[in-house]
Amino acid sequence: MSKNLSYLSGRKGLDYNLFEQLGLRARSTGTPDAEDVEHLRKEFLVGSANVYGSVSFYDFLREENKGKEVYVCNGSACMTAGTQEEVRKHLAEEFKEEAIGEMCCLGRCHENHAFHYQGRNYSGTDINSLASIRKGYKNSSESYHVACEGTPVLTAPYPGIEEYYRVFTKCLGHSPQELLEELKVSGLRGRGGAGFPMSFKLASCRDAPGDVKFIVCNADEGDPGAFSDRYIMEQRPHSLLMGMLIAGYITGASHGVLYIRAEYPESVAVISEAIDHLVKSGLVGKNIKGSGFDFGFKVIRAQGAYICGEETALLSSIEGQRPEVRVRPPFPTQQGLFNKPTVVNNVETLACLPYIMKNGGAAYAAIGQQKSTGTKLLSLDGYFNRPGIYEVDMGTPLSTVLHKLGGGFRVPVKALHIGGPLGGLVPITMVDSLTVDFESFAANGFLLGHASVVCLPETYPLVSYLRHLFQFTAHESCGKCFPCRLGSTRGYEMLEKAIGGGYKIDRKLMDDLLETLEAGSLCALGGGLPLPVKNALKYFDKELEQYFK
Numbered sequence: 001m002s003k004n005l006s007y008l009s010g011r012k013g014l015d016y017n018l019f020e021q022l023g024l025r026a027r028s029t030g031t032p033d034a035e036d037v038e039h040l041r042k043e044f045l046v047g048s049a050n051v052y053g054s055v056s057f058y059d060f061l062r063e064e065n066k067g068k069e070v071y072v073c074n075g076s077a078c079m080t081a082g083t084q085e086e087v088r089k090h091l092a093e094e095f096k097e098e099a100i101g102e103m104c105c106l107g108r109c110h111e112n113h114a115f116h117y118q119g120r121n122y123s124g125t126d127i128n129s130l131a132s133i134r135k136g137y138k139n140s141s142e143s144y145h146v147a148c149e150g151t152p153v154l155t156a157p158y159p160g161i162e163e164y165y166r167v168f169t170k171c172l173g174h175s176p177q178e179l180l181e182e183l184k185v186s187g188l189r190g191r192g193g194a195g196f197p198m199s200f201k202l203a204s205c206r207d208a209p210g211d212v213k214f215i216v217c218n219a220d221e222g223d224p225g226a227f228s229d230r231y232i233m234e235q236r237p238h239s240l241l242m243g244m245l246i247a248g249y250i251t252g253a254s255h256g257v258l259y260i261r262a263e264y265p266e267s268v269a270v271i272s273e274a275i276d277h278l279v280k281s282g283l284v285g286k287n288i289k290g291s292g293f294d295f296g297f298k299v300i301r302a303q304g305a306y307i308c309g310e311e312t313a314l315l316s317s318i319e320g321q322r323p324e325v326r327v328r329p330p331f332p333t334q335q336g337l338f339n340k341p342t343v344v345n346n347v348e349t350l351a352c353l354p355y356i357m358k359n360g361g362a363a364y365a366a367i368g369q370q371k372s373t374g375t376k377l378l379s380l381d382g383y384f385n386r387p388g389i390y391e392v393d394m395g396t397p398l399s400t401v402l403h404k405l406g407g408g409f410r411v412p413v414k415a416l417h418i419g420g421p422l423g424g425l426v427p428i429t430m431v432d433s434l435t436v437d438f439e440s441f442a443a444n445g446f447l448l449g450h451a452s453v454v455c456l457p458e459t460y461p462l463v464s465y466l467r468h469l470f471q472f473t474a475h476e477s478c479g480k481c482f483p484c485r486l487g488s489t490r491g492y493e494m495l496e497k498a499i500g501g502g503y504k505i506d507r508k509l510m511d512d513l514l515e516t517l518e519a520g521s522l523c524a525l526g527g528g529l530p531l532p533v534k535n536a537l538k539y540f541d542k543e544l545e546q547y548f549k
């Protein structure tokens with residue numbers, strides 16, 4: 001059925017797209033009008049159940065979002081900082097209670113308190129200027145540290161559009177196969193979490209039959225605590241766009257789609273402007289610079305659903321379907337967007353391509369470790385003395401990032417949640433054992449993931465953090481498989497009751513639940529939740545024992 005829906009959705013193509021149309025119709029009131037939805041579903045030849053399934057899935061399309069005017073960031077970093085109540089209190093002085101919603105997360109983790117109003121994000125002292133913001137007198141402002149220890153691949157100063165043009169022209173002078181070889185030599189692995197070699201994906205898509213192919217940039221950076229993709233989109237947009245162009249040339253894809261999360265309105269604006277710049281420079285369109293290669297970009301604004309960061313849910317989302325995770329095979333490189341061969345890569349992965357093509361795959365492979373080549377961006381939250389984005393060569397000691405670059409902690413910290421909600425919970429005592437690379441984290445029972453760092457201060461109850469992780473998963477579960485759909489809610493309920501007092505969690509039951517989630521979940525949302533929970537049970541058993549029998 002969903003295969004047919006993919007074809008149907010593809011009939012209209014990318015430019016006039018059901019998902020986007022639903023989003024546009026929700027802008028003024030927070031949810032699309034029922035008549036509009038009915039009209040659209042007829043136009044797109046889909047059933048009422050299908051379109052209802054989509055609309056009711058997203059935070060910023062569903063009926064409950066009606067009338068929301070302002071949103072508090074409820075991401076993990078704001079939560080452990082304990083700032084959300086204060087932000088909400090201030091907002092309640094200017095807005096009606098029912099007009100205040102929640103967004104997760106606004107990527108302002110470096111300031112640890114943030115809110116969203118009319119297409120803009122605010123943080124820091126902005127909360128004291130609500131009246132001016134409402135009158136349109138005040139723009140949002142933010143600052144965070146950016147530095148590099150090692151080779152600046154992604155944080156190097158912007159070299160100007162001409163330099164990107166030179167690199168891309170150089171690429172057009174080589175065959176796609178030669179560029180693919182260069183990429184293979186570089187050893188570049190996906191930065192979105194799984195660490196899959198990029199060259200395999202591109203080769204598979206290139207070899208798949210078909211004239212229409214897609215390069216999809218996963219810019220749904222949903223991990224609370226992460227803002228490195230946002231940094232690239234807003235500060236180095238051309239690295240990303242040029243990366244997509246190069247990936248298109250290698251695979252024979254003519255369409256680049258950027259799926260950017262709703263919580264990053266500024267990223268949408270900067271990327272759109274950068275695309276216009278490329279169009280004006282003749283680097284996008286038909287027969288680019290007489291090479292016979294065509295490429296165009298399409299920006300899709302997401303509508304608030306963490307699971308849309310999972311690559312197959314993301315593709316269903318673009319197609320206007322309910323974003324449920326798909327069973328693989330077939331892999332997206334064989335049957336992806338609209339059932340056409342599609343490469344899905346993370347922002348940071350794609351943004352490495354200009355460096356690799358300019359300096360050669362071997363130069364990139366010479367940075368970092370044998371299996372984890374190149375550099376990695378880390379996002380440090382507001383509990384650091386110098387919060388921000390740091391680029392390091394793979395293999396750099398984690399303590400260098402935390403202490404030398406980040407300047408250490410403002411308050412005593414007991415654990416770090418690294419790599420998003422599905423990443424490992426690293427006790428502070430383990431920091432010296434870790435280096436920033438996939439292998440070191442895996443060997444020690446953690447996950448590098450997207451390398452966001454959220455601090456848990458000594459005063460923050462770990463049991464509340466575990467409840468938050470189960471609650472987050474329950475809210476974001478796509479519902480396709482039972483272990484995740486039911487298990488996340490049951491886990492939340494157990495922790496909630498234990499926190500309430502008079503109830504102790506049966507440890508055997510919790511262990512069974514974690515095992516079922518790990519073994520029986522279709523994707524890494526349900527399958528990944530047990531990792532931080534197990535870490536907590538292992539390293540913080542003394543603190544947690546009062547909640548278990």
Ligand SMILES: Cc1cc2nc3c(=O)[nH]c(=O)nc-3n(C[C@H](O)[C@H](O)[C@H](O)COP(=O)(O)O)c2cc1C
Binds near residue numbers: 191349
């Ligand atoms: C629940 C879930 C959320 C994810 N969120 C993201 C995300 O926000 N950004 C991202 O690039 N990858 C995310 N991924 C990983 C993608 O499925 C996919 O592996 C990635 O986009 C591939 O790009 P890469 O090879 O460049 O890493 C997520 C995976 C899961 C299971």
Ligand code: SF4
Binds near residue numbers: 325478479481484527
């Ligand atoms: S693990 Fe959760 S999010 Fe993933 S497919 Fe199953 S229900 Fe959906």
